[in-house]
Amino acid sequence: MSSFTRRKFLKISAATVTVASGAAVLSKHSVTPAQAAKRPATGVQRIPTTCDICFWKCGAIASVRDGVLWKIEGNPDDPLSRGRLCPRGTGGVGAHFDPDRLRRPLIRRSDRGRDAWHEVSWDEAFAYIAKKMHAIKAAHGPEAVALFSHGIGGNFLKHTLKAFGTPNMAAPSFAQCRGPRDTGFRLTFGEDIGSPERTDIKNAQCLVLIGSHLGENMHNSQVQEFADAVGNGATVIVADPRFSIAAGKAKHYLPIKPGTDLALLLAWMHVLVQEGLYDKEYVAKHGFGFEQFAARLATFTPEWAYPETGIAPDVIRATAREMARHKPATLVHPGRHATWYGDDAQRSRAIALLNALLGSWGSKGGFYTPASMDVPAYPYPAYPKPARPKVDNPDHRYPFAHETITTGIREATITGKPYPVKGWFVYATNLLQALPNEQETIKAIQNLDLLVVIDVVPSEIAGWADVVLPESVYLERHDDLNVELFREPFVALRQPVVEPPGEQKPNWWMAKRLAETLGLGHFYPWKDIEEYFAHRLTAAGLRYEELKAKGILRGAAAPIYAADGVPLTFETPSGKIEFYSPQLEQAGFDPVPVYRKHEEPPPGAFRLLFGRSPVHTFSRTQTNRVLADMMDENEIWVNADVARRLELKSGEYVRLRNQDNVLSNRIKVKATQRIRPDCVYMVHGFGHTAKGLRHTYLKGASDSQLVTRYATDPLMGGTGMNVNFVTLEPEATRV
Amino acid sequence: MSRYGMVIDTVRCVGCMDCVVACKTENNVPEGFNRDWIAYDVQGEFPTLQMEIRSERCNHCDAPPCVYCCPTGASHVHDVGGVVLVDYDKCIGCKACVASCPYGARFINPEGYAEKCTFCIHRVEEGLDPACVSVCPTHCMHFGDLDDPNSEVSTLLASRRHHTLMPEAGTKPRIFYLT
């Protein structure tokens, strides 16, 4: 059996892995503008591709000057970026030049006392992995191998692992992010919000943001449309414990007490119903169970909500009336990262219901009906049927989970129930920062016979791997075709712009070679990925050569609003918008959302909140030197009056201690008027402990490390993470 | 003659720093330095707050102290658009201009010369917008000829409330912020 020390956290650093001397740091290529202007135009190539600094996949055009990557701009043909990338996309050049990148496949040495790695050839790496996988399959069945992946790059690995015979593959984007939101909307409208979100922000006349910090959360299309809405004079209503960037644009800023959003939502709905301000025709036509719903709202008055939320009754009424005034062009944004308190699917359902009252689902300025291009899947052989169901959700204990639960796989790996999981593949997600309670993740890893991590930098999770496979960054590789539901149908291509600086390989190549090594080569009938593209595009009546040249092919735009003839249909049991949900009731849950109090921080402690910066994505961009120049470490936002009372000044370092006595790395105080006194806030993704991430090692603090507690959503298994409390300890006085 | 300037809409700007990143890659600004930056101007007390977000850079002043004080003539007013530039070959890195600029717009490049925003004159002369203007995802930045009453910048200034930074310094800045 494995012991804890068996897998010491191995630090992949420059000491153990040679960094090729060819690594170019941007500043070394300094040219003056005049020099730049003098370069012959023939020296600059412009290649269309798609961005992958986040999963939004904006259409981009990369410029390569004299063979060296120079800059990346938006592709004007692309409906997602509309010709303009977000700051991370523009800074994507730093991903290619990052001197901390993984360069060769690594296998952990068997003499475990000496934290070090063998650099191996790709063939050796695959042979090692295949041998372990066969052994796991022989002892436990193929379902004992699981995949955690994030983004489009995981597609081919999923294919290989399905061919191997496992159904266990999950992304943190469900149970650690948007899952509750999609469950709440499914239960109400029968459909997901999707990604990119089907929110018609640019046409909204009234936009309501509940904790959603657009502008800091930088999903390009959403932020562009937010600026359009603000520029058009839309009324913005923001409920957030922190005066966010969006709050700065708001007509009404509601400094809500954390954890009470559901109370506010119920009171808003109460006002709309009680004052008869909701869209009666829409509700009568499309609604199911409205009377029962309305009856249950009776007690949720603004006066009832006031002591919970801290928002005065007249403000609740005024904002509800404002929403009604602009209906149906009032968009109550469903947010994205929705895993907060463990009752998140019900809160999201309340957001869905509020939108339903306003008639915004299907309306201009509300939620549009998206379309996608019809590009048939590649005709692969049928996958073997797994002998056992997925491991993450035994007996459907979370009855409304419609995707696989990462933390469910983790739990099965720890307990061996309903069956053991012995192999993990981790693709492009730093699980130690993505999942709550890192000790549980480490405990699960202890039970593994094989952990393969595919990454571009030596992240924390790579430090725990048996095998590390270095991937080329998005600018150096092809990925699967991007066919997405959006305002209009399109297909987009990610293609290499420059060569990788070492032996890094694209994920599709790894997935294919692994399949071949496993004896599953017949699942890859194509020779290389361009043949795969050409096949799929031909089947769709499109030309690969044209896509290659343009980066994007757009389909004909069709109507997207009900008013223009899009039929409003609802895939719920009643076929209508379920104001009252019999399926929730049957499963033992509230058929109409009910507010229940959440635990509050003890005296002297603060609720820990976290969010996004526009210049970083999760915990994966902090080593990017261009983006690090924009933001090098995170800060802990503390209310200015509280800071004065605690004698803390901006710029001073503190450590945070949580309720379970976990102490963070040091982090700078930002004393500010822009936050409530009962909570503190930091940007997620900093406080790296992997030494190989040389630039960002121990810069700032990690919220994930402090999220030792989480509240599991009984509907869908999401992990609410805003339930941790911290105290602040000045760095100087620490013993 | 043209007189280039910028008009930046603080109502739309979200402070995302794309303008800063784009300048960096376009002009290979060395690590640790930036030619433009974001200012967050917060007024009031929680929760009654007002915030203006500004993308700031060299104001290409009509009365530029940095040019007046330069002992070598390296800092000069370019004949196209009146853009304030530094001739890197003439610059001796004496820092007089850095000290004279009330906006902190200049820094000394590690290679020893004064550097700052050029309005991306190499792009402008090719008919393109400066890099920051061309990438801004919120379309809040506008560049053009302030002397042309029909230019976008002039019509915006004619129709919207605006201000400049530290007008009391007497430098006559050519970057205007819409409010």
Ligand code: SF4
């Ligand atoms: S939103 Fe930004 S980081 Fe994400 S894909 Fe688009 S440009 Fe890239």
Ligand code: SF4
């Ligand atoms: S890119 Fe535009 S929105 Fe972003 S900070 Fe700069 S000016 Fe503001």
Ligand code: SF4
């Ligand atoms: S902002 Fe500073 S550097 Fe720019 S022209 Fe004015 S004084 Fe000179």
